[in-house]
Structures are given as C-alpha cells and as structure tokens.
Amino acid sequence: MRKESWAVAIQSGIRSIKATWPPMLVIQIATFFVVFGYYASPAIRDMHIFMSNLKDQGGMPFIIGSGFVAGGLLPELAKLIAGRVPKLNKDYFKQVFFTGLVYGIVAVLVFYLYKLQVLMFGDKPTFAATTLKVAFDMLIFSPFLSMPFATGMFIWRRNKYAFSAWKKVFTPAGYSQNVLATLVLCWAFWTPVLACVYALPEKLQFVVAILCEAAWSIVFVFTVDPLSTQVEIAPPE
Numbered sequence: 001m002r003k004e005s006w007a008v009a010i011q012s013g014i015r016s017i018k019a020t021w022p023p024m025l026v027i028q029i030a031t032f033f034v035v036f037g038y039y040a041s042p043a044i045r046d047m048h049i050f051m052s053n054l055k056d057q058g059g060m061p062f063i064i065g066s067g068f069v070a071g072g073l074l075p076e077l078a079k080l081i082a083g084r085v086p087k088l089n090k091d092y093f094k095q096v097f098f099t100g101l102v103y104g105i106v107a108v109l110v111f112y113l114y115k116l117q118v119l120m121f122g123d124k125p126t127f128a129a130t131t132l133k134v135a136f137d138m139l140i141f142s143p144f145l146s147m148p149f150a151t152g153m154f155i156w157r158r159n160k161y162a163f164s165a166w167k168k169v170f171t172p173a174g175y176s177q178n179v180l181a182t183l184v185l186c187w188a189f190w191t192p193v194l195a196c197v198y199a200l201p202e203k204l205q206f207v208v209a210i211l212c213e214a215a216w217s218i219v220f221v222f223t224v225d226p227l228s229t230q231v232e233i234a235p236p237e
Contacts, residue, residue, distance in 0.1 A: 005176040013184025020185070023219035028192045031212055035196040038204070048200075051207045060108070063206070067107025070214035072100025078218045102153045106146055107210065113141055114205050123202050130198040137194055143183055151179050189216065 017024075037044035055062050076096050079085045086092055117136060121129045152169035155178060159165035168174040197209050 005173065006180065009176050009180035010184055012181035013188075016181065016185045017188045020189075020219075024189050024216075027212060027215050027219070028189070028196075030215070031193050031196045031208070034208060034211075035199055038200060048204050048207070052204050055207055056203075063107050063111050064104040066210045067104040067110075067213075068100035070210050071103025071106070071217055072096055074214050075217045098157055099154075102150055103213075105153075106150055109141075109146055109149070110209065111206055113137065114202055118202050125199045125201060130195060133198040134191060134194045137198075138187055138191055142186055142190070143179075147183050147186060148175070148179050151182060 034044075038048050039045075055066075058065070073096070076085065117133045120136070121132045148169045152166050155168050156162075156165045159168075168178050193212050194209075197205050197212070200208060
C-alpha cells in the first residue's frame with residue numbers, strides 16, 4: 001500500500017471530523033450523561049432496565065429491527081423533513097431497504113460482539129475491562145469486520161452485486177481508498193462513546209449504543225456530503 005494513499009485517506013477522514021465535530025461532541029456529552037444518570041438516578045436506571053427488557057423480549061427481531069431503523073429509516077426521515085429526499089420511486093425504496101438491511105446485520109454483529117467480550121474480559125464494568133473492550137472494538141472489530149463489511153456492502157450494490165467489487169475493500173489499495181477514511185471518523189466519534197457504553201452492565205450496552213447510532217445517523221445527513229453518508233455512518237461498535 002502506497003504511503004500517499006494512506007495520507008489521502010487520513011486527510012479525508014480528518015476533513016469529515018472537522019465537518020461533524022459539533023454534533024459529534026453533543027452526542028458524546030449526551031452519552032456521558034445518560035450513563036452517569038444510570039448510576040446517579042433511580043428513575044433513569046429504571047428507564048435503562050425497561051429498554052433492556054424490551055430488547056430481551058423482542059429477541060433477534062428487535063436487534064435487527066433497531067439497526068434497520070437507526071441506520072436505514074431515521075436518516076431518510078430526517079432528509080424527508082428537510083426536503084432533501086430524491087424522487088420517491090421503486091429504486092429509492094429499494095435503496096432504503098438495502099441500507100436498513102446492512103445496518104440490521106451490523107446490529108447483529110454488534111450484539112454478539114458484546115456477548116463475546118463478556119467471555120473475554122468479564123461482565124463487570126471495571127476500568128480495566130472497559131479499556132480492553134474499547135480497544136478490542138476499535139482496533140479489531142471495527143477495522144477488520146464491521147467497517148469493511150458495511151462499506152463493502154454498499155460498494156457491492158453500486159457495482160450491481162458483482163463479487164469482484166469486494167476487491168475494493170479487501171485489498172490493501174481498496175481498503176485505503178474506501179475504508180480507511182471512514183475508520184478515522186469512526187475512531188473519533190465512537191471511542192469516547194464506547195468508553196461510556198462499556199461502563200454500563202453488558203445487558204444495557206446494546207440499547208445505549210443503538211440510541212447513539214440513531215442520533216448520529218440523523219445529524220450526519222446534515223453535516224457531510226449526502227453522497228457519502230450511507231458509507232461513512234456505518235456503525236463500528
């Protein structure tokens with residue numbers, strides 16, 4: 001991989017951070033207070049538990065559906081309210097469904113990631129366990145699974161489902177061109193968010209993470225080039 005391609009990708013990621021840092025910071029601060037509220041307020045703790053119970057009762061349909069809504073439907077609803085939705089035709093609805101499906105699959109991957117990390121690092125939100133979980137998420141799961149998968153799915157669709165399109169993700173040159181810039185943005189947004197998420201008991205982590213993804217998806221469509229949003233907001237947790 002040429003050093004120039006690394007540099008271009010990183011610069012692109014930094015530009016995205018500069019374009020999105022105000023809403024990004026707002027969501028990060030809000031996440032901190034949501035987690036703080038869990039430990040400080042019985043009422044907020046009960047709300048967390050209620051949402052977690054909904055997830056448990058809903059099972060896998062809830063997991064997939066929450067990802068579908070957070071990453072697929074809410075951004076389009078925000079565009080609709082702002083008058084930025086293109087012509088409502090068959091192709092548009094196919095695109096929305098495909099986007100929601102990708103985020104639904106990623107939500108499943110995230111759900112099982114949290115279960116795996118309990119086995120690896122324990123279920124107590126200690127400082128050491130939280131640090132290890134954030135590191136594993138940001139340095140292993142995101143760069144080698146969630147981000148390449150989500151990015152690759154959109155590239156695959158744009159190339160009419162030709163499997164050769166996956167070379168644009170899973171080769172060194174393709175990775176630097178199509179994944180690395182989004183990974184830089186991912187690290188900037190999700191590292192502090194996940195530090196808060198992993199400070200919660202495992203049972204509550206998914207619900208808070210998907211709420212953060214929903215908030216991020218909504219604000220993202222107003223701060224980054226609309227042509228790139230469907231790739232760049234792919235959830236990495």
